[in-house]
Amino acid sequence: MDELVSIIIPVFNVENYLAQCLDSVLAQTYQHLEIIVVNDGSYDGSGRICREYAMQDSRIKVHNQPNQGLAAARNAGLNVATGEYVTFIDADDFIVPDYVSHLAAQIQRQRAEIVIGGQYVLDEASGNFLIYYNEQNYQVYLPTKATLLAKLTESRFITVWGELFHRSLFDHLRFPDGRYHEDAFVIAKLYLKAKRIVVLDESLYCYRKRAGSISTHLRPLNQIQDDLDAGNQMIVDVMLHQYDPQPIIERQAGLLRYYRWDLEQRGMETSSLYQRILSEQQSIEDYRSGKAERGEN
Secondary structure, X not given: OOOOEXXXXXXXXXXXXXXXXXXXXXXXXXXXXEEEEEEEOOOOOHHHHHHHHHHHOOOEEEEEEOOOOHHHXXXXXXXXXXXXXXXXXXXXXEEOXXXXXXXXXXXXXXXXXXXXXXXXXXXXOOOEEEEOOOHHHOEEEOOOHXXXXXXXXXXXXXXXXXXXXXXXXXXXXXXXXXXXXXXXXXXXXXXXXXXXXXXXXXXXXXXXXXXXXXXXXOOOHHHXXXXXXXXXXXXXXXXXXXXXXXXXXXXXXXXXXXXXXHHHHOOOOOOHHHHHHHHHHHHHHHHHHHHHHOOOO
8 A cells, every 4th residue: 555644643741752752653664654743732842842853854744733632633633634544643652663554554455444453551650561462463353343333342442543544534523622532422433434444453552651641640520521421422323323332331331330439439429420420320220121121132
């Protein structure tokens, strides 16, 4: 495959990690790249690093904007992307040299619109790499749509980073501005739009688990609300296309249990968010009871 691939990298105050990310992109064996770096109002040294790398390689295009959040930064990248295919990389993560070439090869070989790559984790606190796939376990498979949607219970399949998409899938689709867990709001829609999807079990993308990131610190209430909203959106998307929502509903039930416990530890049983959680837990129980009465599994 020799089509142009757009790599979208949102950047916000990641001066300690950005160079490693950009170095890993420039080291790609697949060369036909458009590298879109969206500086989302950084006030550390990230902007300077972006400019320095853009001077080194003409494939790097820097888009500067006031801080609007990760969703808006990804959307800004999509708005200017010209590649036939697009992939997202978080600026504190990095990729192996064959990341694009291996995903692109599967796109071409399988005539797919999405390839979902494998990942591994760098635990910054311990300095250890958590490898998900070793070479003996590499495999490629084409899941049915129902099987893939059931995997929305797994974190690997809810994120947009580490995947290669045909850019047309984002026609009339963008991440919701101002919302956290923005991936989860759109990922089911992308999978449902695609005609053919490949899963590649090979460790190509390194997710950095670092202290202080959105995913590791105690979540503010608005982030909890967004997480629950995103889960409900996935359920609606799947049901509207007449696929079984049960796995995603059970995932949502787990989130509700956890956040209910979280709010109880904070002494927030009288809050509107706590009352919402109780209401949604009751709705899931009613759904389960209805299925049981109809004799459904």
